[in-house]
Amino acid sequence: MTAKLIIDLAKCKSQGQSGVRCSYRNHPENKGIDSLLEMARFALICHRCEAAPCINACPRQALEKAPGDGSDAGVLKRANMLCTGCGTCAIACPFGTIYTDLIPFPSSVCDLSKGRLDQDGKPLCVATCSDGSIEYRQVDMEKEDDLVEIFEGIVVRVVGGSRWEPFLRKKEKANK
Amino acid sequence: MNQEELDNRLAEISDKLIDTQRISDRRVFLLCESENSFAVNKFLFQDLALRFIIATGIDSDSCFEVLYHYSNDETGCIVTVKAFIRDRENPSMESITPILPAAEWIEREMRDILGIDFINHPNLRRLILSDDWPEGVYPLRKEVKK
Amino acid sequence: MSWKMKALKKSVWVFHVNTGACNNCDIEIVNLLTPKFDVERFGIKLVGSPRHADALLVTGVGTKQAAKRLQEVYRQTAKPCVVFCMGACAGGGGIFEGAYHVAGPVDKIVKEVDPNAIIAYVPGCPPKPEAMISGVVKALAAI
Amino acid sequence: MSVLANVLFWIAVVPGTIILGLIASWIVRKVSALVQWRVGPPVLQPVYDVAKLMGKEILVPECAHRAVFMFAPLAGLAGVLLLSIMLWRITVAQSAFMGDIVVAIYLMVLPSLALILGSSASGSPHATMGTSREMKLVMSYELPLVLAFIVVVIKAGGSLSLADIAQSTPVWSISGMVAFLVALLCVQAKLGYVPFDMAEAETELGGGVIMEYSGALLAAWKVMHTTMLVALPLFMVMVFLGGFGVGSAGAVAAGAGKYVLVVVLVILIKNTNPRVRIDQAMKFFWVYCSIALILAIALATIGGYYGIGWL
């Protein structure tokens, strides 16, 4: 059972983690948690509207929906080479799932602090997270019900499982 | 020396290499430990007579990497020797300037900006940093912010 | 205006100082001497020593190594003299602003030596020769 | 002429020469620019240059010998002005005295000596290099210059006064022509123009003799240089081309024409030759010029002895 990073969207303050620090060394002021939050919000909170206003509003056509009909059909994908972080999609989104500070122009990268865990085996972001919404421990997917693995090694807890039912994927393995 | 001949000549030194990656028909990466990088470079420059382009020093997470780029001009293929220096405290490596004069400047530059020490380099003086730059601060290391 | 300033306006002797530039501004400065933009018509002459110069054409971003020497040259130019920061690099670091080997924009380096130095800026990367000429003319008109 | 006009004239001579010099230096710069398809400076450019330099701050290097450093340009300027006043007196007031040509030669050397004095006093190792070249240059062209004047004196029947020399217009004879050409090259070297500008050249290129000067002192050097541009051709005209007639307007025009001819010759040499190396220049002056002049002297004496004018 490898350790997974668990993000609790309910506890996590919506306007992004100000105090969190990231141990990723390759880029200055890199905050990997932001890119994870962005993926989590696109995967779970975004309503995947048919006539997606965000995609039409984007001046650079940087947003597109994942094709196919599987459980993650229609999940939004942001091309970080085209996106300039202008925030038009945040304004256009009727449900306010996109936050401008989650789509920075220089995008950040998270590699789950491979090889850089601190003494008690936790990544830096867990230690520096102010509202305790990020944990890093072994987790057994079957036992806890409101966890969804949106990406290899990244699990998101969504409170009030039933309300999210329509988009909550059945507990199969996360896609690549 | 055309492409196939280059490939099977490269196979001769595969004992010293960790791995040979052929990214595309004109890009070949030879991964090796820093200890036997001198032998691989000597083989490429003297036996295969490839033209030395430049060397790149990288401060990657767990180790220092020094990439020597060579070009085989007939086919335009770029052969890169990627040497890993595991020891991060005082990284050092065998200098290839004695056999390849063109590498003198780049090895001095790597020592300036990355702190990699090159053993028996003919004149390892400071090259590109200013005279009043503090000793021991290596700008291209990741922890030094811009 | 004193006759000295009037004469200074008509005959500017220029000394070119490169503090780590990519050569575009240097080439545009030499372009000023060639037949197409000939600056000798305005009495502008490229002299080889800061002693004779009235204006310092500073190009480049002011690297740490070059900064001390720029201050040395400024001290030795006969005052009154104007410092022309040619191009975006000299004006405020340009695209290299904030790099680790850069000792700050050129005007800060010169101001360290003489706080009330007259500094003129010619923006552009590289500034067109016409822009350089109009920059020099405007600066002199403003003294 | 009434006394007042006379006094006024003699007061106006010095500034007049300086202004004439500025105009001559403008002509030189304008022609050089036109050769390179460039427009070249406006007429009043030399005036602006000098006025600006007067307004500038004077910097004296720390290790320089302060007094000599300040005094040298003034001495050079005084020498040249004295020479030009003397020449004007001879032409306008017809008061040539015996031996005035010797005084003129002496005064002509003064600027070069001042240049050497000034740059060595400036204490910069760099300028000393320029000084050594200037010294070599002076030594190399003084000998042929004096030989040229000996030829002229012989042609004028041994009299040392410029008035008699002017009468005999030595240039129409072979030896006189040779002497004129060599003297012209010596003037070129004295003015410091290409191809003999090893010392001065560095001023444009940056190193050089008067590199350490700035402000008013540099203005003094520039004015000295431009006034030499008046005095030396004037002297050449008087010695070789028969001097200036003052009586009628025609004579004055002829005199001015000769002066312009000499200046044009100087410019021509300046613009068509690349720079010559210092040891080459010395060899040129000492070997070629001296031999030519010794022959000219022989011709002149034979001519004088047998009374053949054109020899």
Add this chain to the structure above:
Amino acid sequence: MKKSVRKPILAVGPFHPLQEEMEFFQLTVDGEIVTDIDVRISYNHRGIEKLSETLQFDQVPFLVSRVCGICSASHPLAYVQAVEDIVGVTPPDRALYVRVIINELERIHSHLLWVGLAGHFIGYDTVFMWAWKYREPVLDLLEKITGNRNNYGNVKVGGCREDVPDEIIPKILQELDNVEQKTEMLAKAVLDDPVLHARLKGVGTLSNKDAMDYAVVGPTARGSGVDIDVRRDDPYAAYADLDWKVITQTEGDVFAKAVVRLLETFESIKMVRQALKKLPKGPVAAEVKEIPPGEGCGHAEAPRGETFHYVRSDGGNRPVRHKIRAPSYVNVPSFRASCIGQHIADVTITLAAVDPCYSCTERMAVMDSRSNVILDYESLLRLSREKTAKIKKEIGSPELKLEDL
């Protein structure tokens, strides 16, 4: 910086090493012959590689075109090809042709600049004035196409930013004709001038073996018989389907390098004409959404030689490591081979033969080991011009008159 036995180093410092300080060459001489050469190049180090790690992939071409003024089209092209090497995208055909046009026009004006400079160093100031005068129309052409005389910033990952508008193509072709005619006149004058032959032949020779050892590139290598040219060996952009030939000489002296550069200019003019005629229709850029993690190398033939860029990315939109190698980085150290044993009068032209950036050649000082008097750049320049004058006198050729050109 002035060391002199008699005089202490003056606080005033008559010789200002900063006279356009890029690299500072200190040559130790014994009498007239250069015995040792030492270079100090930190004056122009601006930390570009560290800066490019903070810029996004599509912003880096603007930073990279400011590495060197006169090869500001080849550096961005080499970088973009390195990133395209990672992504695996190939730009549309029209973009490949536009890239060839811009690079070859830049090669023309860079070689003309060099011819002018070489003339300046050996005393032909008229050649200097004309070469730079004939260079102006090429700069105007580039300004018409890309909007700036240099620093074009016309390249991005996946193609070009601006397209060459079709209506100005006839104007470009007509402008090219008179540039070619003028360059021909200049080349004929420069190559047939007996003084130049005597002055540049056998000067600063770089033997074939030294060229290999010092891994020199570009005209410096092609002048010594090393037949390398990235445009033909590893054809990028649209060089594969244009017909042109690589010029090489074998003597390896300054004259050979001058011949290589001048004939290359004509090849470039030929190439621009073909590229303009064959300019295909279609889009100018392919859309690149994401840069996958990986590493890539790209190289291009700049006027002075091969520029090499290595880029490593980690999936984000900023490079993790970006290595830049300008051609002068390997050409300048080759002075150790071509300059030592030379007469000091030939030093300026030997250094200029490698055509380092314009202001690099201004930084020279000679320490005479015996008398320790330092000859500075100006005296070296004058020595070089005097040597030309001496040769001119021996050969007795008339000064380069305006009319006979």
